[in-house]
Amino acid sequence: MAEVVSFRKDPDKAGGGALVLRQLNDGVLRLTLNNPPANALSIAVLETLMGELQAAGEDSSVRVVIIASTGNVFSAGHDLKELTAHRTDADDGVAFFEESFALAADLMLEITRLPKPVIAEIDGLATAAGCQLVASCDLAICTDTATFCTPGVNIGLFCSTPMVAISRAAHRKQAMEMLLTGETIDASTAKDFGLVNRIVPKQYLTQVVTKYASVIASKSPEAIRIGKEAFYRQLEMPVEEAYTFAAEVMVDSMLTDDAEEGIGAFLGKRIPVWPEE
Template sequence: MAHVVSFRKEEPSGPLLREVSGPVLRLTLNNPPANTLSIALMEALLAALDAAAASKEIKVVVIAAAGKLFSAGHDLKEMTQHRADADRGRAFFERTIRLAAEIMLKIGKLPQAVIAEIDGLATAAGCQLVASCDLAICTDTSTFCTPGVNIGLFCSTPMVALTRAAHRKQAMEMLLTGETIDAGTAKDFGLVNRIVPQQYLRQVVDKYASVIASKSPQALKIGKEAFYRQADMPVAEAYDYAVGVMVENMLASDAEEGIGAFLGKRMPEWNEE
């Protein structure tokens, strides 16, 4: 069944912009000048992800950013202001960092695919956000880094996502040196999927989103959950788990419809429930 494409833009201002185009939700970080992950922005992003998870209409989520930077990570000015608190900022630091971790976990558990669209610098928790998304597409001028070590703060929470997206030794190189890598190096490291010229970024991301949105919602939900669960299992355990998932998927209505459509040489009509 073809999706009816509609377009709706919501919230013209605020730290997070929302656009809905057919089955695709676009969330744009809008916290100038550096799109730092302030409490306000992270709360808005988490709420938007929660709403997407509950939606039957949204099939793909894109996380983009306004301005020249994707995200400079946590708002260090906001955090530093709380060093004057009675606990020297401990409670606020924990709230900030745990909220970011909750967002990263939410992205992985979301039934929809999540695509990061990067144009500019993604650093520290901004790089963590890129690494946490299912796919990442960037411009050829985008750059990435985990520079905490340069200011006496090892990027321990960005490390969790980074070591699960990039190759281990390359992730450690980024974490130990704090140096900025270019788009080509980020692709070599495994941090991004594609590099495109800036003028084609939105077009390429929209194409990926459209292709993914055309697939079975049941299969995408089952497959995404299984992908992340098996990734941390020993290989024999992963196969045992995947066999069970595959059998249950075969029994699902979309698999029955999809296989029947393939054998009958017709387009499938997915169950939207």
């Protein structure tokens, strides 16, 4: 049976509904942005997602995280109305702007540092920080009608923080194309650029994403934890240093209980039973 729990309610929403819906089923935690139509990344939403991810990192029953959304927009990025409202602050909004962008950066880093894979499930538009969220996830699967953009230049604001994640997910010149033009790209182009892994028909999106998550959840949690951390660390290293580091990781991995069990199961032609964390 799936466990459904809602956290962090927004008093401005009808009925005080949850900003992020939480569903845990067979090791797969689904976090659904629930603030349509824009699913904007307000301070409250960012804090909620951060709390959920931090809790997931400590919860041994969670093997994989999916970030999805309700409505026709995956996420329109930062809440521009919320940001604009603080222009009347005594400091012209500087403190609030710093808090908002720093919190978003912390969230993206939390995704990267989480010892469990995070999959973005995109149905609709992912724009600005919403596109940054997609780029920050380990995997991204979208519908054939999903679209992506970094439109900051259209409103006099270069998408500098989304640039960090997007330039590390997409090819350099294609990332610059998105950032400089602010134009919307379709799912096929996003896949060519490297922003998404797979494109599936809308009616099969959740089914396909859940299947991917379930396959990953069946693997060694220790191997996944070690491997994900090593993947992002070696990306920032020169190639020779990366090989040295990766070899050290392999040696350490060989000494884990999961590796002993996994190799033993392979040689014994049986299904591995991963040790409890």
